Structures are given as C-alpha cells and as structure tokens.
Amino acid sequence: MTDERPVISLRNLRKSYGTFELGPIDLDVQPGYVVAIVGPNGGGKSTLMGMLMNLIKPTSGEITIFGGVYPEEEVTVKRRIGYAPERPSGYDGLSSRDLGEFVSRFYPGWDQRLYEDLLADAAIEPEKSFGEFSTGTQRRLTFALALATGSELLLLDEPTGGVDPFARRRILEGISRFMMDERYGDRTVLFATHVMEEVRRIADYVAFLVDGKLLGLFEKDALLEGWRTFWLDKEPESEVPGQVEVESGNPCGSLARIVSDSPRETEEALCARNIRIVRSGALDLEEILSHLMRRGKAKRIKSSRTGE
Amino acid sequence: MSGKKRYPRRVPHVPIRLSMEDPQPMYRQLESQLRDFILAGELKAGTKLPTIRALAGELSCSVITTQRAYQDLEGEGLILTRQGWGTVVADIPEEKLNARRREAVEAAFGEAVRTGRRAGLTEEELRDVLNQALQLDHTNVEGDVS
Numbered sequence: 001m002t003d004e005r006p007v008i009s010l011r012n013l014r015k016s017y018g019t020f021e022l023g024p025i026d027l028d029v030q031p032g033y034v035v036a037i038v039g040p041n042g043g044g045k046s047t048l049m050g051m052l053m054n055l056i057k058p059t060s061g062e063i064t065i066f067g068g069v070y071p072e073e074e075v076t077v078k079r080r081i082g083y084a085p086e087r088p089s090g091y092d093g094l095s096s097r098d099l100g101e102f103v104s105r106f107y108p109g110w111d112q113r114l115y116e117d118l119l120a121d122a123a124i125e126p127e128k129s130f131g132e133f134s135t136g137t138q139r140r141l142t143f144a145l146a147l148a149t150g151s152e153l154l155l156l157d158e159p160t161g162g163v164d165p166f167a168r169r170r171i172l173e174g175i176s177r178f179m180m181d182e183r184y185g186d187r188t189v190l191f192a193t194h195v196m197e198e199v200r201r202i203a204d205y206v207a208f209l210v211d212g213k214l215l216g217l218f219e220k221d222a223l224l225e226g227w228r229t230f231w232l233d234k235e236p237e238s239e240v241p242g243q244v245e246v247e248s249g250n251p252c253g254s255l256a257r258i259v260s261d262s263p264r265e266t267e268e269a270l271c272a273r274n275i276r277i278v279r280s281g282a283l284d285l286e287e288i289l290s291h292l293m294r295r296g297k298a299k300r301i302k303s304s305r306t307g308e
Numbered sequence: 309m310s311g312k313k314r315y316p317r318r319v320p321h322v323p324i325r326l327s328m329e330d331p332q333p334m335y336r337q338l339e340s341q342l343r344d345f346i347l348a349g350e351l352k353a354g355t356k357l358p359t360i361r362a363l364a365g366e367l368s369c370s371v372i373t374t375q376r377a378y379q380d381l382e383g384e385g386l387i388l389t390r391q392g393w394g395t396v397v398a399d400i401p402e403e404k405l406n407a408r409r410r411e412a413v414e415a416a417f418g419e420a421v422r423t424g425r426r427a428g429l430t431e432e433e434l435r436d437v438l439n440q441a442l443q444l445d446h447t448n449v450e451g452d453v454s
Contacts, residue, residue, distance in 0.1 A: 033371065176365045204370040221373045225333050263331070282328035 005067065007031045007153055007188045008052065013061035015047055022047050022212040024061065029205075031152075032186035034179060035217070036193055036203035038289070044212045045192035046086055049157040052190075053083050065153070079107060082146035086157040086192075088138075092131030096124050096141055100148070109150025118144035121170060135162040143171055147178060154178060156191035160198060172202055196285045208289055215292045227283040227291070228263035231255040233276040240273075242266035244291055259283065259291070322351070322358065326367050334369050338377040346386050346397055347408050353399040357387065360395075 006028040014023035022044040029035050037045050050056035051063060054070040063070060068077040091099060096119055104110035119126065122140040130138060143159050154175070160168040175189055193199065199206055199220070206223060208215035235248050235256035242262030249256040255278055260266035263280075270277060283291075324341045326334045345351045358366065360374040367374070378395055381387045385404075389395045400408075424434045 180359065180361050180365070201368050202365070204372055219372050220370045221334050224328065228331070280331060
C-alpha cells in the first residue's frame with residue numbers, strides 16, 4: 001500500500017469562476033485508501049470532482065490520474081474510474097436497465113451481477129425511469145452504476161446526499177465492500193461529503209476543502225489523536241506549548257480548559273508548572289475542522305496584510 | 309431485506325475496543341489488546357486474523373492504524389503475514405511466551421513502583437503494599453475454593 005505511484009496527483013490546480021477561486025491545490029492520493037474531501041457546501045468539492053473527470057476545465061495546473069493526463073489519455077484513464085456525480089444530467093428519461101446497458105459498454109470490468117444486486121437491495125424497478133425516483137433512490141442508482149463499473153478508482157460526489165439513514169448505511173457498506181473485494185488489488189475511493197459521521201466511519205485520510213482552499217490532507221486517526229482538550233484545576237499564567245484555545249474557569253468552581261494541537265508537549269508543560277489535569281478528552285472532527293478553518297483564515301489575513 | 313447473503317465467518321471476531329478517551333494512540337491500544345489475547349492463549353497459533361481493511365471497518369479506524377499495529381506485532385514475532393494467505397497468529401515457543409508474560413508483569417510492577425514513588429512512599433512502604441496485595445489475593449483465592 002505504500003511506496004507506490006499516486007493514483008491521483010494534482011499540481012497547482014486552479015479554477016476561477018467570477019469571484020470564486022478554487023486552489024491552488026496540490027494533492028497526492030495513494031492507492032489502497034479511502035480519502036474524504038470534506039467541507040461546507042460551496043467550498044469547491046463538486047468543482048474539484050468535475051475537474052478530475054475532465055467535465056470542468058481547470059484554469060491552470062496539472063491533473064495526473066493513473067499516470068495519464070487529459071485530454072490525451074482521457075479514454076484509458078476514465079475506463080478505470082467509476083464516477084457518481086452529485087446531480088447526473090441526462091439520466092431522467094432512462095430506466096436503470098437502459099443506464100446499466102449504456103454505462104457497461106464503456107467499462108471492460110462491468111459487473112452486471114453486482115449491479116443487479118445493488119438495484120434489488122435498493123428496490124429499484126428495472127423499467128422505471130430515473131426521473132420518477134425519489135432523490136434518495138436516484139442517489140443509490142447513481143452509486144450502483146459507479147460501483148458496478150469494476151473500476152479501481154471511485155469518485156463519489158456526495159454519495160449520500162438526500163438519502164435516509166438506512167440507505168446511507170447501505171451506501172457506506174457498499175464502499176467498504178468495494179475496498180475489501182479480494183478479486184482486485186488495491187482500490188481507491190475519493191468521496192466528497194459534508195457529513196463528518198461518514199468520514200469518521202470509513203475514511204483513512206481527510207482533506208478539508210474550505211472556501212476553495214485545501215487545508216491539508218490528514219491521516220484521520222493521527223489527526224484525531226493530534227488534538228486534545230484538557231480540563232485544569234487552574235489556568236496557566238502564560239501560554240503553554242500547543243495551546244490553541246483557552247477558557248478560564250470561574251470562581252464557582254468550573255475548571256479552566258485548554259485545547260491543544262500538541263497534546264504531549266502541553267501535558268509536559270502543565271506537569272512542569274504543577275498544574276493538575278483533572279480530565280482530558282479527544283476533539284471530534286467538526287471541532288478540529290473549525291480550529292483549522294480559523295487558523296487558515298488568520299493566516300490569510302496575516303499574509304494579505306503583510307503582502308506575502 | 310430480500311436476497312441478503314450470509315457469508316461464512318472464516319475469520320474470528322476479535323473483541324477489540326478503541327477509545328478516544330484513552331490518551332494512547334489507537335494503534336497502540338489495538339496492539340496491546342491483540343498482544344494480550346495472543347499471550348493469554350485466547351488467540352491460538354494459526355488463527356487467522358481479519359484483514360487490515362476488515363478490522364479497520366469494524367473498529368471505524370483508518371487502515372493505517374490497523375496496518376501499523378499488525379506491522380509492530382509482526383516485528384515482535386507474534387503474528388505472521390503471508391502473501392495470499394493473510395495474517396495469522398504465530399506459533400510462539402513456550403519459553404518465549406513465558407518470557408513475554410513475565411515482561412508484561414514486570415512492566416506493570418514498574419508502573420506501580422513509579423506511582424508509589426510519585427505518592428511519596430518509601431521502599432519499605434512499597435514492600436508493605438506488595439505484601440498486603442499478595443495477602444489479599446491469597447485470601448481471595450482461598451475464599452473462591454471453599
């Protein structure tokens with residue numbers, strides 16, 4: 001799983017539309033991992049997905065997928081990608097059977113049995129047309145089409161948007177099964193979402209995309225382990241290493257609280273200052289993202305002021 | 309749900325729990341729990357372990373965590389990974405097993421001594437604590453038998 005060539009490699013990728021500016025994005029996605037692109041709606045996730053499928057032309061920068069570039073290697077590259085767009089266009093009048101026939105022609109590894117299983121699981125009638133289904137069922141059909149392509153790489157844009165909790169679980173299970181299928185070697189999933197619970201459950205890496213800026217690619221567990229909240233019997237008189245937020249206790253007995261992005265250093269410093277840690281706890285991904293967003297904004301304000 | 313398939317469970321379910329409240333990194337927690345199962349003989353030699361992906365799915369952790377834990381345990385000689393065969397519990401010689409069990413006990417005692425020192429206990433007092441603990445345990449064992 002390591003020391004391999006990245007499946008996706010982005011260099012200095014930019015797209016501007018009017019006042020919206022996406023990028024510059026530099027990102028390498030290694031084979032064998034599930035990578036979540038997370039961020040608020042309007043942050044650029046769908047634009048990025050569109051560029052990865054060559055449906056949106058970048059303003060500048062490079063996209064390399066399986067070592068190939070667009071437009072030269074578009075056909076060979078895309079045969080190895082199963083794509084589930086957030087809003088598929090041109091599907092409305094087609095039935096799941098028509099869509100399956102249409103998509104299967106392009107993919108040598110098309111898995112008809114898997115497609116039929118997924119449709120049965122979602123109770124999708126083969127003859128009914130796409131436009132007649134509910135949003136949730138449309139999502140599941142779109143997901144089934146991507147999964148059945150038999151591709152090594154899945155690009156899923158909000159695969160669970162507008163689905164009920166039951167269908168969401170089935171979709172996440174589908175992603176896990178895709179990764180575990182022993183008939184294939186290392187497979188890779190890049191999925192866009194704004195639901196942190198999904199990230200927590202199935203992602204190996206998390207890339208935060210906020211206001212068109214990539215706040216970094218993080219190994220999920222290391223990220224979760226890299227932040228901690230400490231409740232203290234007294235507030236430190238000056239800043240301790242790793243401290244990103246501090247909240248004073250009050251005289252009625254509530255404890256002082258520190259959020260740290262280097263828990264070990266913070267713990268050592270507190271110990272050296274004879275401050276007792278009453279309790280410590282992990283942060284969840286939402287909290288970590290909000291700290292990273294604040295930090296990203298602070299950096300940008302600073303650099304625009306100093307003109308860096 | 310119609311058409312639900314039941315796959316035979318070829319791999320044992322390993323009852324592992326990772327806690328975000330624990331300040332230990334997740335791979336360390338995973339490692340130490342698996343190590344305990346193996347050293348206690350609850351996972352016997354040759355037992356097939358889940359793949360890193362399956363275990364990550366079960367624990368909702370990343371595959372990097374499960375991979376790291378497996379690599380470390382393999383480095384300790386407790387498990388083996390073979391291409392096309394998966395990961396299995398290694399055949400550990402009895403004397404090595406005993407040595408590893410003793411190491412675990414030594415580590416626990418070492419930690420207990422450090423706790424005692426931090427609380428300001430003298431060597432004499434620490435011995436008393438140990439003797440008292442042994443006495444209590446001894447009473448318990450006898451109590452269980454009767």
